[in-house]
Amino acid sequence: MRLLLWSQYFWPENFPINEIASELVRAGVSVTVLTGKPNYPDGRFFQGYKGIGILHEHFMGASVVRIPILPRGGGSAARLALNYISFVLSGYLCAPIALRRHQFDAIFVYAPSPLIQALPALFLSFLKRAPMTLWVQDLWPDALKATGHVKSPCLLRLVEAAVRYIYRQTDLILIQSEAFRAPVERLANHPDKIRYFPNLAKVTTSNGLFSTTASRLASTIKESFSVVFAGNVGRAQSVETIVEAAYYLRDARNIKIFVVGSGSRLEWLKAEKERLALKNIVLAGRFPASDMPPILDAASALLVTLGDDPTVSLTVPSKIQGFLARGRPIIACLNGEGARIIKEAEAGLVCPSGNSVELAQAILNLAGMSDEEREQFGINAKCYFMDRFELTRRIRELIDHLAQMKRTDNK
Known part of the structure; x- marks a missing residue:
């Protein structure tokens, strides 16, 4: 053809x-x-x-x-x-x-x-x-x-x-x-x-062929209970909800949110991080796709967020398939189809779009679980992905x- x-x-x-x-x-x-x-x-x-x-x-x-x-x-x-x-x-x-x-x-x-x-x-x-x-x-x-x-x-x-x-x-x-x-x-x-x-999506491996910068970032991510947001930093992603959740979590010393990506709201995010003195948000910048497997695999949890809008809730962000493929627990702050998939897969914790209080609580809840409970979320995610989205x-x-x-x- x-x-x-x-x-x-x-x-x-x-x-x-x-x-x-x-x-x-x-x-x-x-x-x-x-x-x-x-x-x-x-x-x-x-x-x-x-x-x-x-x-x-x-x-x-x-x-x-x-x-x-x-x-x-x-x-x-x-x-x-x-x-x-x-x-x-x-x-x-x-x-x-x-x-x-x-x-x-x-x-x-x-x-x-x-x-x-x-x-x-x-x-x-x-x-x-x-x-x-x-x-x-x-x-x-x-x-x-x-x-x-x-x-x-x-x-x-x-x-x-x-x-x-x-x-x-x-x-x-x-x-x-x-x-x-x-x-x-x-x-x-x-x-x-x-x-x-x-x-x-495909289950990709790094095979050691990733940059030194990505390797250093992955090592840093492993040092704390790390929630990794990866992808476009734009209006649709409701990044203000991430900032507000980080503010609520500012005294939880071992929890950090890593933002890996760039976009139209990145400068606003930088300004808010400085204004609120948020040491628990790390702005890592954008990496090529070949560098993402070790970064995502190092995360304690992967974060997907969307704005609170009826139309947006009909969409399944493509990153959900990519996150499921990594076999890591997922925290989903969104409504509609994306939330349904994470719940059905039993791949992590879900809270409503735009609700920063519940997002912060979901992060605390996941951090408080045993390693075995979090590992089961990852296993469920990978199995669901292989069955439907590989x-x-x-x-x-x-x-x-x-x-x-x-x-x-x-x-």
């Missing part, structure tokens, strides 16, 4: 689609990735990249074609809008040129925000006569409301019209959370082409989805 994988975000940005691409190649699929220039989450282009021009690279056996894009900047609504729109326009103008000599059997769109990135992918689907699958990671326009980036009712209605068009023109829609089904059906008006396919076991299911679909009559 000749597959075009379309995603605004891709390696060296740290997204699950990176592992999906490499596993598809390993399964014998010829993969071409169409993506932008990497600038997530800090909003600046990674070293060695610039916004203009078309760039050709290779990643784990896949061909990578990068088209021009404007960087996210500091994460303001205006800069994000320019970032999103620039990829859409570049997709219409540059992708047909960059891929003019390519033919594809299928197009697969990995669709976290912005969902409108699928518009030029649909255009290319028409040009190449290749059916398109959309893997929905965020609900639009609901996600825009939840983050507060867009408040205009008129603009939200315009986005909803675009999303309705995308859903109805797409041949197959995969949803990463079962809670997405009803909202997607409402706009797609075609329930038969909607199928559940969760985010997946990438190599389910990659054939994805390939079957891509291979079996037919073009809809309305194209």
